[in-house]
Amino acid sequence: PHDGFSDDNGWRRVERPASPGWGAEDQALVSKLRTREFELAVFVTSHPYWAEVAQERRAEARDRLKHTPPPAAPRTTSTESAT
Template identity: 65%
Template structure:
């Protein structure tokens, strides 16, 4: 069985917020027009697949600001999580496994409860 790490609460909170920010950014980008700047639609039948996009009104200043804010926060959190002092306590050979466990730590309680029942 894989080792289970006792992650510090601030590292767990940072990873959870990173998951949330990435989900929020992904959802926002899916709702926004395909082009940041206004652009004409196009359709291309050349190549191995057809590519088509409708005309894009572009993003508003508020939408651009929201994307920038989320990207900035995502970067801050990614740096916080990846450079946290906890990683110095984990053997270099075990860091990939520990980082993977951290990414899935929010899934652990549900999985453990299912096993206990």
């Protein structure tokens, strides 16, 4: 939870109400997502593929993997869209 504030010393008045904090449902969801993130991180970093990459190039290869754009959506041809 965060305290609210009110500030009218700037060029405009800024106010934020106090935050009630996370409820039990929110906390459970965040915990579940963090657990899943950890599982996936272990899966990716321990995948047999990395044994094929030279040790001195693994950090660079993993960094490139993080910055790989998602695949493009498949394109439909004009005959496919007509059916």
